[in-house]
Amino acid sequence: MHAHAVGGDGTAAQRWLDAMVLAGLQPDAVAFNSLCNAHAKAGHADAAIRVLEQMRAAGVAPSAATHSILVSALVTAGRPADAEAALRQLVGLHERLSASSFNVLIAAYAKSGDAARADGVLRLMADARIAPTLVTYNTIASAH
Numbered sequence: 310m311h312a313h314a315v316g317g318d319g320t321a322a323q324r325w326l327d328a329m330v331l332a333g334l335q336p337d338a339v340a341f342n343s344l345c346n347a348h349a350k351a352g353h354a355d356a357a358i359r360v361l362e363q364m365r366a367a368g369v370a371p372s373a374a375t376h377s378i379l380v381s382a383l384v385t386a387g388r389p390a391d392a393e394a395a396l397r398q399l400v401g402l403h404e405r406l407s408a409s410s411f412n413v414l415i416a417a418y419a420k421s422g423d424a425a426r427a428d429g430v431l432r433l434m435a436d437a438r439i440a441p442t443l444v445t446y447n448t449i450a451s452a453h
Contacts, residue, residue: 314343317350338364338372345375349382354391357382373407380410384417392417393430400437408434408442415445419452427452 310325322344329336341364348356357379364371376399383392392414399406411434418427431449434441 310340311343314347317347319344319347319351319353319356322347336367336369338369338375341367341369342372342375342378345378345382349378349385352382352385352387354382354386354388371404373405373410376404376406377410377413381413384413389414389417389421389426393426396430397433400433406437406439408439408445411437411439412442412444412448415448415452419448422452424452 310322310329314322326336326340326344329340341360345357345360345364348354348360361371361375361379364375376396380392380396383389383395396406396410396414399410411430415427415430418424418430427449431441431445434445
């Protein structure tokens with residue numbers, strides 16, 4: 310499953326996850342994150358969102374890595390506004406987040422030349438009490 314996920318083949322990775330379930334095995338966060346990441350790499354944000362829903366339905370708690378993958382999937386799909394909305398919702402729900410969840414969105418705004426939105430994500434990061442990293446500061450600097 311991991312090899313398919315690394316290669317961005319979400320369809321093949323999903324088949325492996327389904328096979329695990331059929332064999333009576335309970336996929337863990339790592340398995341779901343691998344599948345979600347496969348869809349994210351391919352720019353299939355809606356498929357990544359469905360994996361998150363499948364994960365929750367299976368009773369597996371999303372991790373900070375899961376949320377970072379989701380934000381990345383939306384950014385990769387060219388949907389930074391949706392990524393920001395999802396991140397704001399996650400902050401509001403007090404979900405587990407990491408700096409990378411914010412950094413990927415800051416980088417997208419910086420790349421598009423939207424320093425104001427990049428700064429807004431940095432403020433959201435502060436509101437969430439997530440410490441900025443060196444990557445965060447370098448990315449913000451590149452936006453200005």
